[in-house]
Amino acid sequence: KAGVTQTPRYLIKTRGQQVTLSCSPISGHRSVSWYQQTPGQGLQFLFEYFSETQRNKGNFPGRFSGRQFSNSRSEMNVSTLELGDSALYLCASSLAGTGDYGYTFGSGTRLTVV
Amino acid sequence: KQEVTQIPAALSVPEGENLVLNCSFTDSAIYNLQWFRQDPGKGLTSLLLIQSSQREQTSGRLNASLDKSSGRSTLYIAASQPGDSATYLCAAPSRGNKLTFGGGTRVLVKP
Numbered sequence: 001k002a003g004v005t006q007t008p009r010y011l012i013k014t015r016g017q018q019v020t021l022s023c024s025p026i027s028g029h030r031s032v033s034w035y036q037q038t039p040g041q042g043l044q045f046l047f048e049y050f051s052e053t054q055r056n057k058g059n060f061p062g063r064f065s066g067r068q069f070s071n072s073r074s075e076m077n078v079s080t081l082e083l084g085d086s087a088l089y090l091c092a093s094s095l096a097g098t099g100d101y102g103y104t105f106g107s108g109t110r111l112t113v114v
Numbered sequence: 115k116q117e118v119t120q121i122p123a124a125l126s127v128p129e130g131e132n133l134v135l136n137c138s139f140t141d142s143a144i145y146n147l148q149w150f151r152q153d154p155g156k157g158l159t160s161l162l163l164i165q166s167s168q169r170e171q172t173s174g175r176l177n178a179s180l181d182k183s184s185g186r187s188t189l190y191i192a193a194s195q196p197g198d199s200a201t202y203l204c205a206a207p208s209r210g211n212k213l214t215f216g217g218g219t220r221v222l223v224k225p
Contacts, residue, residue, distance in 0.1 A: 006157075033212060043203070043215040056211055090157055092213070102148050103205075103213060105158035 002027065004093045004106035012112045018079040021109045025072050025093030032074040033103070034066060037088040046089075049074050050096070081113045116141045116208040120216035128224050133191035135219045137204035142182045149178055149189050150203045152218070158203065162189070194223045 005024040013019050025032050033048035045058040049068035066076040078085055088110050092103040117140045127133060139147070145166045150158040162178040164171045164187065170179040175192040191198055201220045205213040 031211065035213075042217050043205075043213075045212040045214075048211045050211070058212070088155070092158075100145065102146070102160060102163040104160060105150070107157040110155065 004091060004104050006089075006091055006106035006109050008109060009107065010110045010112075012114060013081050015081055015083060015113055017081050018077065019081060019111060021076045021089055021091075021111075023074045023076070023091035023093075023106060025074070025091075026104055029093040029095055029104075030072055031094045031096055032068060032072065033092045033094070034074070034076050035090045035092065036060075037090060037108075038086075043090070046076065078111075083113050086111060086113045116144075116206055116214040118204060118206055118214050118216040120202075120204060120219050122219060123217060124220040124222075126222040126224065127194055129194060129196060131194055131223075133189075133194050133198065133221060133223075135189040135191075135202050135204075135221070137187040137189070137216055139185050139187075139206045139214075141206070141208075142185050144182065144206045146207065147178075147180055147187050148205050148213070149176075149187075150205065152201045152203060154201075161202075194221075196223050196225050199223050 007022045031050045034046040035043050037043045047057045052068045063079045068074045088108045090108045092105045094103045095101045119138045148163045149161040162171045164180040177190045180187045201218045203218045205215045208214045
């Protein structure tokens with residue numbers, strides 16, 4: 001079965017711009033969560049969506065937002081980009097989001113802000 | 115609040131040696147723990163998921179143990195190969211439907 005698909009794989013944006021990243025979970029999985037990975041902070045939780053509802057949000061500014069569609073695909077948006085937003089953004093797919101059956105990650109989107 | 119720690123941060127071994135990677139967590143009320151592998155610039159590949167009712171889980175040369183009472187999990191990789199060079203991360207579920215990750219152990223297997 002198809003894995004978790006993240007697009008695009010790479011992005012280069014300028015400070016002040018906004019960006020939208022996409023994540024398609026494994027078929028049948030209703031939970032999508034997003035993580036930011038940087039060399040200094042490691043993997044940090046951004047937010048989790050289940051059945052089009054955001055159930056939890058990490059400690060990130062309001063510039064980071066997301067949504068989930070009825071087909072479980074999710075998008076993450078970052079507005080007014082800052083240099084510090086340069087990171088690998090990973091999304092994880094799970095059956096119900098409770099982690100009972102584990103999480104499957106996508107290949108990530110590498111965002112570079114210049 | 116769940117905290118996950120991995121020691122050492124980096125490990126270098128000659129090919130053929132067994133690898134032992136450690137993971138400790140503070141909240142022992144976890145219901146599972148997951149080990150991942152990450153190659154440079156890539157996403158996370160799930161290696162093993164150990165449920166709290168299990169003491170260990172095996173897949174090929176990989177074996178992971180879970181001791182909730184001591185707050186520890188160990189990943190063993192038998193007969194290491196250069197292709198095992200990567201960063202290994204452990205993660206425990208936390209309240210709020212999220213994973214808390216350790217900082218990872220960067221492994222280099224020298225031919």
